[in-house]
Amino acid sequence: MIKLLKKLTKKDMALAGLAFLLILAQVYLNLTMPDYMSDMTVLVQTEGSAMADILAAGGKMLLCAVGSLLTAACIAVCAAKISANFSANLRGQVFNRVQSFSMEEIGRFSTSSLITRSTNDITQVQMVLVLGLEVFLKAPVTAVWAICKIAGKSWQWTATTGIAVIILLCIVGTCVMVAMPKFRKLQILTDNINRVTRENLTGLRVVRAYNAEDYQETKFEKANDELKRTQLFANRTMTILMPGIMLVMNGLTLAVYWVGAYLINDAGMQDKLTLFSDMIVFSQYAMQVVMAFMMLVMIFVLVPRASVAAKRINEVLDTEPAIEDGAKTEAKAGMTGEVEFRHVSFKYPDAEKNVLEDITFTAHKGDTVAFIGSTGCGKSTVINLIPRFYDATEGEVLVDGMNVKEYTQEALRNRIGYVSQKAILFSGTVAGNVAYGENGGKPVDREDIIDAVHTAQADEFVEKLPDTYDGFVAQGGSNLSGGQKQRLSIARAICRHPEIMIFDDSFSALDYKTDRILRKALDEKCGDTTRLIVAQRIGTIRDADKIIVLDEGRIAGMGTHDELMKNCEVYRQIAFSQLSKEELA
Numbered sequence: 001m002i003k004l005l006k007k008l009t010k011k012d013m014a015l016a017g018l019a020f021l022l023i024l025a026q027v028y029l030n031l032t033m034p035d036y037m038s039d040m041t042v043l044v045q046t047e048g049s050a051m052a053d054i055l056a057a058g059g060k061m062l063l064c065a066v067g068s069l070l071t072a073a074c075i076a077v078c079a080a081k082i083s084a085n086f087s088a089n090l091r092g093q094v095f096n097r098v099q100s101f102s103m104e105e106i107g108r109f110s111t112s113s114l115i116t117r118s119t120n121d122i123t124q125v126q127m128v129l130v131l132g133l134e135v136f137l138k139a140p141v142t143a144v145w146a147i148c149k150i151a152g153k154s155w156q157w158t159a160t161t162g163i164a165v166i167i168l169l170c171i172v173g174t175c176v177m178v179a180m181p182k183f184r185k186l187q188i189l190t191d192n193i194n195r196v197t198r199e200n201l202t203g204l205r206v207v208r209a210y211n212a213e214d215y216q217e218t219k220f221e222k223a224n225d226e227l228k229r230t231q232l233f234a235n236r237t238m239t240i241l242m243p244g245i246m247l248v249m250n251g252l253t254l255a256v257y258w259v260g261a262y263l264i265n266d267a268g269m270q271d272k273l274t275l276f277s278d279m280i281v282f283s284q285y286a287m288q289v290v291m292a293f294m295m296l297v298m299i300f301v302l303v304p305r306a307s308v309a310a311k312r313i314n315e316v317l318d319t320e321p322a323i324e325d326g327a328k329t330e331a332k333a334g335m336t337g338e339v340e341f342r343h344v345s346f347k348y349p350d351a352e353k354n355v356l357e358d359i360t361f362t363a364h365k366g367d368t369v370a371f372i373g374s375t376g377c378g379k380s381t382v383i384n385l386i387p388r389f390y391d392a393t394e395g396e397v398l399v400d401g402m403n404v405k406e407y408t409q410e411a412l413r414n415r416i417g418y419v420s421q422k423a424i425l426f427s428g429t430v431a432g433n434v435a436y437g438e439n440g441g442k443p444v445d446r447e448d449i450i451d452a453v454h455t456a457q458a459d460e461f462v463e464k465l466p467d468t469y470d471g472f473v474a475q476g477g478s479n480l481s482g483g484q485k486q487r488l489s490i491a492r493a494i495c496r497h498p499e500i501m502i503f504d505d506s507f508s509a510l511d512y513k514t515d516r517i518l519r520k521a522l523d524e525k526c527g528d529t530t531r532l533i534v535a536q537r538i539g540t541i542r543d544a545d546k547i548i549v550l551d552e553g554r555i556a557g558m559g560t561h562d563e564l565m566k567n568c569e570v571y572r573q574i575a576f577s578q579l580s581k582e583e584l585a
């Protein structure tokens with residue numbers, strides 16, 4: 001928590017300083033009120049006192065109360081401003097850090113946990129900050145100031161207040177100790193419910209198609225019930241607090257009057273009035289002391305949960321991305337569009353064995369290199385090493401003659417147009433999606449967008465949309481078909497004018513005719529671009545300059561279609577399973 005608070009900006013620290021001054025003023029005003037009360041008590045009890053004097057004392061007391069109210073409002077404004085700024089900055093930092101994470105860190109934290117950490121956890125810390133700023137500063141000042149004021153009036157009263165404070169601290173300490181582990185668990189369970197809800201919503205169609213509502217409901221109920229039970233336990237423990245505090249406060253008032261009654265009884269006639277007024281003032285001050293501790297207690301209700309939340313936020317902020325940025329932006333002189341794998345092996349984090357073993361190949365400028373093989377043989381993994389979604393465990397991946405690790409990630413990815421296996425679109429317009437991102441070159445214009453959409457064979461449906469290129473795309477492209485989404489994501493890659501294009505099974509949702517026309521258009525428009533294509537269909541890759549056949553993470557064959565038909569059994573099996581002998585002839 002303290003570590004996070006160090007992230008407060010100078011401006012916020014200055015505001016906190018101002019809030020502290022205002023708190024001093026407020027405490028002064030609060031603690032001055034009992035003095036006027038004492039004056040009034042003495043005046044009322046003294047024969048012959050003037051009404052004007054009583055009214056004057058009452059008026060001053062009223063002014064103090066109004067002043068206290070105004071300073072409290074100003075303090076609340078400062079606290080709200082500081083906490084809102086702080087949480088906005090923190091959210092920004094967490095977002096930026098998550099952006100820099102590689103797939104490894106994202107997998108380690110899990111998406112749902114990262115969402116809870118950047119929203120719910122930050123809100124917990126913000127809540128403590130907004131109250132804590134006031135209370136953490138105000139409570140000790142009030143307590144110390146009030147104790148100084150009452151000290152020396154009567155040791156019996158001081159001892160009574162001291163005992164009340166000790167009882168209060170014992171109650172608070174016990175509650176916090178019992179509830180703390182539950183608060184820790186609460187955050188994990190919030191992650192869990194987030195995950196179940198997310199999974200249910202993203203897989204809603206499958207859930208409905210398989211009549212799995214009951215199964216999902218049971219899963220949700222289990223997560224929900226566990227969260228409820230933990231919350232109930234933690235909150236029940238904390239509910240003991242308030243009655244406990246009220247008991248101590250009221251008990252203290254009674255005790256002060258009780259002790260006062262003995263003191264007044266034993267005093268001489270002359271001292272009785274002074275003692276009586278002291279007793280009233282003392283009970284007010286004692287109340288301020290207990291109130292100060294009570295404010296601290298209220299914070300203690302929030303602190304355990306917030307400190308767990310702060311720890312989780314720090315975990316994200318302290319995690320260094322496994323992928324370190326290189327320094328170079330320029331490739332080797334004269335080289336462009338070349339991709340080379342040198343004896344590359346790869347193991348996923350936490351996996352037991354390598355997914356890729358000794359992969360070596362080169363794709364030259366303008367080449368079409370295709371990867372084929374059974375599902376799970378490592379095709380996507382190979383191409384994910386090029387934009388550095390992961391780093392090779394052994395061997396080297398080179399782009400334009402230089403190890404991908406040497407480039408800045410921005411420079412490396414500027415060279416690449418990547419089309420993922422699952423078409424990802426963002427809410428906005430067609431044009432916005434096609435012109436997505438930056439490529440380090442000149443900004444994309446309307447012509448580029450139209451060109452790319454035409455090449456990707458997406459014009460056929462885009463131009464029929466009511467707003468054509470400004471047509472609306474829903475979140476995740478949910479208002480488009482699978483094939484339309486794929487074509488728009490291909491258009492997005494084309495629009496970048498990259499040196500290297502990577503298609504991760506990106507033609508699978510296209511019909512054979514569109515697939516063929518699209519590849520032809522790519523040949524014409526992007527002839528100079530190196531194309532790496534992962535495909536399941538022989539038809540898609542048959543004309544490739546080089547086909548790499550993968551089998552259980554190893555290269556089982558490499559060559560053109562004809563060469564592989566002659567000398568690669570794995571390829572032949574795939575080919576015969578898809579096409580007839582006549583088609584292959």
Ligand SMILES: Nc1ncnc2c1ncn2[C@@H]1O[C@H](COP(=O)(O)OP(=O)(O)OP(=O)(O)O)[C@@H](O)[C@H]1O
Pocket residue numbers: 107348349351355373374375376377378379380381382505
């Ligand atoms: N993030 C991951 N963590 C651990 N293992 C993974 C991860 N992603 C993939 N794998 C494993 O790596 C292997 C290769 O996966 P990959 O996605 O590269 O296969 P693929 O050939 O592209 O399959 P498909 O054709 O079905 O898309 C699989 O056995 C898979 O279980």
